[in-house]
Each structure stands twice: as structure tokens, then as C-alpha cells.
Amino acid sequence: MFAAFDDTDSTESMCTTFLATELVKALRVYDLIGLPRLVRLNPAVPWKTRGNGALCVRFGVGRGQGQMVGEIDGIPIYSYERMYEEADRTTVLETAERIVQKWSRTTEGASPGLVVSEGKPAQRLYWEAVRGIVEKEDTLRELQKIGADIVGWEGGRGIIGASAAMAWRPHDRTYEIITYRSPDRWGTPRHLEDGSVRDMDLKYTTTFNNYDHRTDRRAISPHTNCPVLFGVRGDDPTELMNAVFSLRSETPARWLMFLSNQGTDDHLISAEPTLPDRSYDFKATVAEAPRTIAGGHVIVPVSISTGRLEAAAYEPTKEFRELVRALRPGDRVRLFGELRAEPRTLNIEKMQVISTVIERQKVSNPRCPECGGSTKSMGSGGGYRCKKCGHRNELEAESVEVPRTIVPGWYEPPVCARRHLGKPLKRMRS
Numbered sequence: 001m002f003a004a005f006d007d008t009d010s011t012e013s014m015c016t017t018f019l020a021t022e023l024v025k026a027l028r029v030y031d032l033i034g035l036p037r038l039v040r041l042n043p044a045v046p047w048k049t050r051g052n053g054a055l056c057v058r059f060g061v062g063r064g065q066g067q068m069v070g071e072i073d074g075i076p077i078y079s080y081e082r083m084y085e086e087a088d089r090t091t092v093l094e095t096a097e098r099i100v101q102k103w104s105r106t107t108e109g110a111s112p113g114l115v116v117s118e119g120k121p122a123q124r125l126y127w128e129a130v131r132g133i134v135e136k137e138d139t140l141r142e143l144q145k146i147g148a149d150i151v152g153w154e155g156g157r158g159i160i161g162a163s164a165a166m167a168w169r170p171h172d173r174t175y176e177i178i179t180y181r182s183p184d185r186w187g188t189p190r191h192l193e194d195g196s197v198r199d200m201d202l203k204y205t206t207t208f209n210n211y212d213h214r215t216d217r218r219a220i221s222p223h224t225n226c227p228v229l230f231g232v233r234g235d236d237p238t239e240l241m242n243a244v245f246s247l248r249s250e251t252p253a254r255w256l257m258f259l260s261n262q263g264t265d266d267h268l269i270s271a272e273p274t275l276p277d278r279s280y281d282f283k284a285t286v287a288e289a290p291r292t293i294a295g296g297h298v299i300v301p302v303s304i305s306t307g308r309l310e311a312a313a314y315e316p317t318k319e320f321r322e323l324v325r326a327l328r329p330g331d332r333v334r335l336f337g338e339l340r341a342e343p344r345t346l347n348i349e350k351m352q353v354i355s356t357v358i359e360r361q362k363v364s365n366p367r368c369p370e371c372g373g374s375t376k377s378m379g380s381g382g383g384y385r386c387k388k389c390g391h392r393n394e395l396e397a398e399s400v401e402v403p404r405t406i407v408p409g410w411y412e413p414p415v416c417a418r419r420h421l422g423k424p425l426k427r428m429r430s
């Protein structure tokens with residue numbers, strides 16, 4: 001029996017994944033079938049909460065060998081690949097309803113939705129919700145087809161995300177282990193040794209987005225008062241567990257492993273940007289030299305087949321801006337990012353420099369071919385005239401090649417400025 005929920009937390013607090021641990025604890029008479037799923041949805045939707053992540057957990061009676069995938073308040077949690085028997089629908093529905101009701105932040109703007117179903121809705125609900133914007137009516141029609149139970153609070157916008165999480169059939173996937181603090185520690189400073197995060201990042205190479213080695217800052221723990229202690233992401237469940245247990249921190253009250261679409265680039269549409277609030281992967285030619293605007297953002301105008309587009313590396317992307325600033329007209333690039341509505345700008349999340357032009361800098365006007373005297377420019381397209389004998393020529397100004405500071409290759413912002421869904425370059429090698 002699948003139970004999925006979304007939009008339970010406001011931008012201020014909580015974390016939908018904590019509700020998943022509450023649900024798993026409350027339904028511990030059952031086993032987890034597969035891993036709980038943490039599914040990130042279109043990061044560009046205007047009403048997103050902090051991370052725009054939806055949760056889906058499947059309950060039943062497991063068959064075969066179980067794997068320990070978490071521990072909640074001293075209770076080990078096991079997951080099974082196969083199911084012997086389905087969980088009771090009413091039990092799952094009533095328990096999930098009680099927990100979502102209890103932990104949602106509806107007074108802070110959350111609009112929770114809960115969906116319970118034995119079967120999954122059509123896969124397109126996932127793709128539309130991760131790449132575009134889904135209408136609730138459309139979701140409700142699909143849920144009706146599979147006979148799902150639906151509960152919504154404060155408008156129930158979360159039903160859309162919950163259904164999308166349930167509809168996900170992974171083609172690429174990653175894992176995240178999230179650890180949680182005991183309630184008496186919520187809101188107090190987190191005890192986690194930065195050095196152990198750095199060492200973990202270097203040693204366990206299948207983990208990603210943990211640590212910014214340039215600024216010596218960890219990226220695995222939130223800065224809010226939420227129950228999360230830290231979350232570590234990776235490609236290999238066994239190595240991920242070893243990585244997490246290598247960290248030196250306060251003792252977590254809970255931990256749970258999630259299957260996730262984080263770091264997969266599932267949100268990218270392979271096409272030139274058209275509609276705003278969506279993210280694209282496309283090729284372009286740099287049209288003008290980049291410029292820096294107020295706030296430290298770097299704007300680079302590019303050409304695509306439909307015309308001009310301004311692409312931006314915003315201030316939070318830090319040193320990535322230097323790379324964008326190094327682009328020159330004529331450079332071929334492949335850009336990945338979200339198209340914003342107003343101003344219509346593409347927010348660069350990652351780029352591949354395909355080819356660079358040779359940049360030349362004028363050093364002097366050409367010498368007169370008749371007498372060797374110095375010349376004077378006659379204006380744009382007018383050539384040069386000799387200051388000594390008056391002869392006019394159409395020669396090029398003398399120039400030198402300027403070394404380029406960017407070479408063809410892949411570039412991404414630092415760990416702290418990455419999207420949940422963005423595929424880190426270290427995952428793209430495989």
C-alpha cells in the first residue's frame with residue numbers, strides 16, 4: 001500500500017521527510033516495501049516550499065531477506081524487495097491522515113495532500129510535475145482511475161506532488177540518508193564536526209554535494225530549526241551507510257535511507273527555452289560580452305534559433321560567475337537552467353563550453369603600405385588614412401591574441417549553490 005504526501009511544510013520550518021519517519025514509526029506493524037522515496041519536483045514552480053520534495057512510502061508484509069535501512073527511536077527499520085501481503089488500506093489511510101494532520105504547518109501556508117493507493121498512477125504525472133506545472137483536476141482524474149484515497153487540507157495542493165511521487169518509476173536514482181535530532185535539541189546549534197564531513201567527502205567518492213572544499217563549508221546540514229541533523233547523498237547504498245557512520249556528530253535520534261531523484265537532471269527539458277518556470281538543456285552561441293549588474297550577478301546574452309536570450313549566473317553561484325564572465329562572443333556553449341518569467345532570464349545551473357573563439361586585442365592602427373607612416377581611423381568601415389602621405393588603405397588594425405581564461409569543458413557552481421535535482425558533474429562521468 002502506497003502512502004504519499006506533499007506540501008506539509010512551510011518555507012519556515014519542518015521537513016516533509018520527518019513526517020515519513022513518523023509514519024514509518026506509527027505503521028511499524030508493517031514492513032517497508034522498497035525504500036521510502038524522496039521525490040523532488042519542478043524547482044521553478046512559483047509556490048514551491050523550501051525544497052519542493054514529496055514523499056512516498058510503501059507498506060506491506062515483506063518476503064525474503066530484509067535490509068536494515070534506518071532506525072527510529074531505537075527501533076530498527078527493515079525494507080524488503082518483495083511483498084508477501086499488502087498492508088491494510090484503512091489502517092494506512094487513517095494513520096497517515098492523523099500524522100499529516102498533526103505535523104503539517106497549515107498556519108504557515110502549507111497546503112498538504114495525502115494519497116493512499118494500492119497501485120501507482122500513470123507515470124506522466126511524475127514527468128509533468130518534475131518538468132512543468134500540473135493542474136489538480138488532471139491529477140484527480142488519474143487518481144480516480146486507480147481508485148486512490150485522497151485527503152487534502154487547506155486546498156490540498158499537495159495532492160499533485162504526492163501523486164507525482166507515487167507515479168515515479170526511476171530510470172536514474174540516488175540515495176539519501178537523513179538523520180534527525182531528538183525534539184529537545186530542535187532549534188539548538190547542531191553538533192557536527194566539519195573535519196569529519198570533509199574527510200567523508202574525500203574518502204567516500206560515490207557521495208556528492210557534501211562539502212565545499214574551496215570555502216571549507218559543509219553543505220549537508222540545514223540552517224533552519226527543523227528536526228534534520230544532516231543528510232548525505234550518494235550513488236551506492238552500502239557506501240552511503242559507511243559514509244554516514246564515519247561522521248562525528250551528536251547522536252541522531254533517527255535515521256532513514258531514501259530513494260531519490262535528486263542529482264538526476266530529471267527536471268531538464270532538452271530544448272531551447274520557451275515557457276518560463278521550467279528548466280532546459282540547450283546549445284547557444286554567446287552573442288555579447290558578459291556584464292556584471294547590481295548585486296554582483298553576471299549576465300551573458302546568447303543567441304538561440306528563436307533569437308536572443310539573457311542568461312545569468314547569480315551572486316549565490318560565487319566563483320562560477322568568473323567562468324561565465326570569461327565567455328566571449330562566438331563561444332559555443334551548452335546551458336542548463338531555469339527560465340524565469342520576469343525579467344525573462346535563464347538562470348545557469350551548469351554549463352558545458354563546447355568551443356571558444358580566439359580573442360584578439362587591437363594594439364595599433366596599420367602602418368601605411370605606401371610610406372610606412374602611421375595612420376588614422378576613418379571611422380567604422382572607413383579604413384585608415386596615412387597621416388604623412390594621405391594614402392587610404394583597408395588593412396586590419398594590428399592585434400595580438402589574448403589568452404582565454406576558460407577552455408572547453410564542463411563547469412558547475414559550488415556545492416552550496418546547486419539544485420536538489422541538478423546532476424553534479426561527478427555523477428555525469430558514469
Ligand SMILES: [Zn+2]
Binds near residue numbers: 368369372373386391
Ligand atoms: Zn603614407
